[in-house]
Amino acid sequence: MNMRRFREAVAAGEFLITAEVAPPKGADPSGMLAHAELLRSRVHAINITDGSRAVMRMSALAATALLRQQGIEPICQFACRDRNRIALQADLLGAQALGLDNILALTGDPVKAGDSPEARAVFELESVRLLQLIQKLNSGLDIHEKSLPDGASDLFVGAAVDPQLKSWSGLERRFWRKVDAGAQFFQSQLICDFDRLDRFMEQIARPSGRPVLAGIFLLKSAKNAEFINRNVPGVQIPQTIIDRLAAAADPLAEGIAIAAEQVRWAQQLCQGVHLMAVRREDLIPAILDQAGIAPLQPSSDRQSSTLLMS
Ligand SMILES: NC(=O)C1=CN([C@@H]2O[C@H](COP(=O)(O)OP(=O)(O)OC[C@H]3O[C@@H](n4cnc5c(N)ncnc54)[C@H](O)[C@@H]3O)[C@@H](O)[C@H]2O)C=CC1
Ligand SMILES: Nc1nc(=O)c2c([nH]1)NC[C@@H]1CN(c3ccc(C(=O)N[C@@H](CCC(=O)O)C(=O)O)cc3)CN21
Numbered sequence: 001m002n003m004r005r006f007r008e009a010v011a012a013g014e015f016l017i018t019a020e021v022a023p024p025k026g027a028d029p030s031g032m033l034a035h036a037e038l039l040r041s042r043v044h045a046i047n048i049t050d051g052s053r054a055v056m057r058m059s060a061l062a063a064t065a066l067l068r069q070q071g072i073e074p075i076c077q078f079a080c081r082d083r084n085r086i087a088l089q090a091d092l093l094g095a096q097a098l099g100l101d102n103i104l105a106l107t108g109d110p111v112k113a114g115d116s117p118e119a120r121a122v123f124e125l126e127s128v129r130l131l132q133l134i135q136k137l138n139s140g141l142d143i144h145e146k147s148l149p150d151g152a153s154d155l156f157v158g159a160a161v162d163p164q165l166k167s168w169s170g171l172e173r174r175f176w177r178k179v180d181a182g183a184q185f186f187q188s189q190l191i192c193d194f195d196r197l198d199r200f201m202e203q204i205a206r207p208s209g210r211p212v213l214a215g216i217f218l219l220k221s222a223k224n225a226e227f228i229n230r231n232v233p234g235v236q237i238p239q240t241i242i243d244r245l246a247a248a249a250d251p252l253a254e255g256i257a258i259a260a261e262q263v264r265w266a267q268q269l270c271q272g273v274h275l276m277a278v279r280r281e282d283l284i285p286a287i288l289d290q291a292g293i294a295p296l297q298p299s300s301d302r303q304s305s306t307l308l309m310s
Helices: 005-012 030-039 060-069 085-097 127-138 168-180 194-208 222-231 239-247 251-269 281-290 299-309
Strands: 016-021 045-048 074-079 102-106 156-161 185-190 212-217 272-276
Touching: 005 016, 005 156, 016 030, 016 281, 030 060, 030 281, 045 060, 060 074, 060 085, 074 085, 085 127, 102 127, 127 156, 127 168, 156 168, 168 194, 185 272, 194 212, 194 251, 212 251, 222 239, 239 251, 251 272, 251 281, 272 281
Parallel strands: 016 045, 016 272, 045 074, 074 102, 102 156, 156 185, 185 212, 212 272
Antiparallel strands: none
């Protein structure tokens, strides 16, 4: 089973498709695995959240290991909130040993956003320093530049970016710091302003040569959009979209139509999409169908067709 399909697709310049799935809130992974199974032929990788919104769930490391066991390529989110440098390095090396070599390096949401506001937050590193740490592990050094006697990692690491950030100069500076620290791909924050994405791609991202996946969220209703505006740090769904959902006879169908439109815009502007459909991951194939994106060719078929052609 090819578990380097995502990085191969990045290298080949394919239009990249990932989907976000949260680990279970409990010890039984069967629901998560069933959702992931529905997406197998539609995405290059499944991106597993790590303490998203500071809400307690199963560890991303365990959840991605389970996906990989099932033959589905994961991207493991790594947030800096809950682990100091010893624990981050330990888990990164463990991820590599388990074959979980796609990583998304994040700072992480503040604990006050979640279900344990009294928890102690660590944040010893933030996303750029986490990327720098991974760069060191990949070159056979630990965070203190001591050599790793049992070998370097080969982690394929990406970072988040919010093209709608108010400070353009802050956005540009932070994006380039992430590129310099080894980010191989970028996943955008949930995006609604595609003019802004266009400008970000033209003026900031394109010169870096790093692919950007637009973060596209299936809004299930106007209420869902309002929940996000209240509870997801850094996200603001515009009133025009909330009104469109509120006016729709079938808000879920309207949400699918909006997401499919956004996928089409992303095809014009950037190198991929990161699809989020919280608790309705089963609808991601419908979004891709409406956007005119066919299932992916299995990577083994692609290899054999290349062989036939040569
Ligand atoms: N110096 C400056 O100009 C800037 C400073 N900052 C500060 O740095 C801190 C952390 O920023 P970063 O390390 O850049 O954050 P980060 O690397 O974790 O995320 C980058 C952006 O993506 C968004 N994001 C978070 N989780 C995401 C996910 N799962 N998928 C997609 N997007 C996601 C965030 O809202 C953020 O705007 C913040 O406290 C912020 O105040 C942030 C941006 C610019
Ligand atoms: N700062 C930040 N943290 C994140 O965890 C995060 C982002 N940004 N941006 C990208 C995605 C979007 N995320 C989201 C967005 C919406 C819901 C949401 O609406 N969840 C449920 C409600 C669940 C509940 O009731 O607790 C839903 O009904 O859709 C969850 C995670 C997670 N990701």
